[in-house]
Amino acid sequence: MVNNETKNIKTIQSLRGMRDIVNEESSLFTYFVENASKIAKNYGFSYIETPLLEETALFKRSVGESSDIVNKEMYQFIDKGENDVCLRPEGTAGVVRYFVEKKLDRAGGNYKWYYYGPMFRYERPQKGRLREFHQFGCEVFGIDSVYEDANIIIMIKEILDFFGIGFTLKLNSLGCNDCMPPYKENLIKHLTTFKESLCEDCNRRILSNPIRVLDCKVEKCQSLLQNAPKITTSLCQSCDTDFEKLKEILDFNEIKYEIDSNLVRGLDYYNKTAFEFVSNEIGAQSAIAGGGRYDRLVEFLGGKSTSGIGFAIGIERLLELVKMPQCNQDIVYLSALDENALNILLKVANQKRKTTKTFIEYTPRSFGKHFGIAEKLGANIVGLIGENELINGTIYVKNLETRKEENLKLGDF
Numbered sequence: 240m241v242n243n244e245t246k247n248i249k250t251i252q253s254l255r256g257m258r259d260i261v262n263e264e265s266s267l268f269t270y271f272v273e274n275a276s277k278i279a280k281n282y283g284f285s286y287i288e289t290p291l292l293e294e295t296a297l298f299k300r301s302v303g304e305s306s307d308i309v310n311k312e313m314y315q316f317i318d319k320g321e322n323d324v325c326l327r328p329e330g331t332a333g334v335v336r337y338f339v340e341k342k343l344d345r346a347g348g349n350y351k352w353y354y355y356g357p358m359f360r361y362e363r364p365q366k367g368r369l370r371e372f373h374q375f376g377c378e379v380f381g382i383d384s385v386y387e388d389a390n391i392i393i394m395i396k397e398i399l400d401f402f403g404i405g406f407t408l409k410l411n412s413l414g415c416n417d418c419m420p421p422y423k424e425n426l427i428k429h430l431t432t433f434k435e436s437l438c439e440d441c442n443r444r445i446l447s448n449p450i451r452v453l454d455c456k457v458e459k460c461q462s463l464l465q466n467a468p469k470i471t472t473s474l475c476q477s478c479d480t481d482f483e484k485l486k487e488i489l490d491f492n493e494i495k496y497e498i499d500s501n502l503v504r505g506l507d508y509y510n511k512t513a514f515e516f517v518s519n520e521i522g523a524q525s526a527i528a529g530g531g532r533y534d535r536l537v538e539f540l541g542g543k544s545t546s547g548i549g550f551a552i553g554i555e556r557l558l559e560l561v562k563m564p565q566c567n568q569d570i571v572y573l574s575a576l577d578e579n580a581l582n583i584l585l586k587v588a589n590q591k592r593k594t595t596k597t598f599i600e601y602t603p604r605s606f607g608k609h610f611g612i613a614e615k616l617g618a619n620i621v622g623l624i625g626e627n628e629l630i631n632g633t634i635y636v637k638n639l640e641t642r643k644e645e646n647l648k649l650g651d652f
Contacts, residue, residue: 254370255364255370256361256362256364256369256370256371257369257370257371258369258371263563264558266563267558267561267563268373268554268558270561270563271375271402271554271557271558271561272355272375272554274398274401274402275355275375275398275401275552276353276355276375278394278397278398278401279353279377279394280353282351282377282390282394283351284351284352284353284377285351285352285353286352286353286354287334287337287352287353287354288354288356289327289330289333289334289336289337289354290327290333291326291327291356291357291359292324292325292326292327293324293325293327293332293333293336294322294323294324294325295313295315295323295324295325296323297332297333297336297540298313298325298327298328298329298332300539300540301331301332301335301508301536301539301540302328302329302332302508303448303508304447305443305444305447305448305451306448306451307440308328308329308360311361311362312328312360312361312362313325313326313328313359313360313361314326314328314359314360314361326358326359327358327359328358328359328360329358329374329551330354330356330358330374330376330551331376331378331508331533331536331549331551332536332540334352334354334378334549335378335536335537335540335542335547336540338350338380338537338542338545339537339540339541339542343380344380344537344542344543344545345542345543347381348381349379349380349381349382350379350380350381351377351378351379351380352377352378353375353376353377353378354374354375354376354377354378355373355374355375355376355554356373356374357371357372357373358371358372358373358374359371359372360372366521366559368553368555368556369555372553372554372555373553373554373555374551374552374553374554375551375552375554376530376549376550376551376552377391377394377549377550378547378548378549379391379547379548379549380537380545380546380547381545381546382546382548383534383546385481385484385485385488385512386488387548388481388485388511388512388532388548389485389488389489389492391530391548391549391550392408392489392494392514393492393494395516395528395550395552396408396494396516398528398552399516399527399528402557402560402561403560403561403562404518404520404527404557404560404561405518405519405520406516406517406518406527406528407495407497407516407517407518407519408489408494408495408496408497408514408515408516409496409497409498409499409502409514409515409516409517410485410486410489410496410497410498410499410502410512410513410514411470411471411498411499411500411501411502411503411512411513411514412470412471412474412478412479412481412482412511412512412513413450413470413503413504413509413510413511413512413513413531414470414473414474414475414478414510414511415475415477415478415510415511415534416510416535417475417477417478418470418473418474418475418478419450419470419510421473422450422468422470422473423449423450425468425473426449426450426452426467426468427445427446427449429467429468430445430449430452430467431445433463436459436463437452437455437460437463438455438457438459438460440455440457441455441457441460450470450503451503452464453467453501453502453503454501454503454504464501467501469500470500471498471500478511481511481512482511482512485512499515502514502515504529504530504531508533508535508536508539509531509532509533510531510532510533510534510535511531511532511534512531512532512548513529513530513531513532514529514530514531514550515528515529516528516529518556518560520559520560521556521559521560525556526553527552527553527556527557527560528550528551528552528553528557529550529551530548530549530550530551531548531549531550532546532547532548533547533548533549534546534547568595568596569595569596569619569620570595570596570597570598570616570617570618570619570620571591571595571596571597571598571618571620571621571622572597572598572599572600572609572612572613572616572618572620572621572622573587573588573591573597573598573599573600573621573622573623573624574599574600574601574602574603574604574609574612574622574623574624575600575601575603575623575624575625576603576604576606576623576624576625576626576628577603577624577625577626577629578603579626579629580624580625580626580628580629581601583624583629583649584599584624585599587622587624587634587649587652591652598613598616598618600612606623609621609623610637610639613639614639618639619638619639619640620636620637620638620639621636621637621639622634622635622636622652623635628646631646632648632649633646633647633648633649634646634647634649634652636652
């Protein structure tokens, strides 16, 4: 009998914008992570895992105080030690923090890391975009070459090709400290001529970080920005040479791309190369991967000037497009028709699991019920031990696909 206190306890639901990853979705998740990780390792990357919780200052200095992420979307709070902390909204800053903290910026050399894990942003949940979401990313330090920019793009293409995902690659250059300041001045002059027609966020950004206006998602603002000055026509000779070289390398490797002069990415730390891979297969055109060069980010975080480039893939968005390949591996279901057979059954299961996925049922049931459970588990091989099998040292085996039945010696199973 349920008492009134137990009856009135309210069940706890997952928070809005956060969800559990289980069953087929968890299989798809691990399938993606395992294969993307394998490709990253083939490109010379090693795995790094950084904390979920970091000082808020890390993201203010890297992502940028004028960004929506810092201003509107971070899970930020004061902890019990009076520290201003937040759940990480993206992965790059934590890797750079590690790089500087361990003084690798002063040690010299090249470093390549990949990571995957949850990120947190308090934004409106929608299809493929949650408040807790997962990213797979790579970061490279110490290689100041446009060939590495191309190498990263080629790697992302290989990952997307592996999973059979179609995409459009969009490219831009955000210039450097020499060509960006005069471009910003020119852009501000242009924007102020129609600032009254721009949204509130755009008006705020005109003074704080004008190139972020180009990233506005409001349709009216986007239509007004069509004739905005293009950074690609304002690049210094060095940046222009690099950008032309990048296009040449991609052309040579037969990688198609589009130039998008309004592509600025959502984070303040990018310079020079910026790119996005977008898909039309998730409703409206959506970015499924993106990144670029961030040669000043190490300095922003107190380190010695070090070149860097990286990218991140939104796993949830990608999983909407990924299909698991057909798996022809055997799955075994074992059970006992007699309780006395459980000890030997467990021994058989432990041996079988060295090579094959194996389920074991501890409750003796009828033949029919065992086969029903096996089918629900997706097993194609059923092995049963009853009183006769126990006496004879055998196991009854049935292949549910071929319908073949046989009694095997335990050592032959």
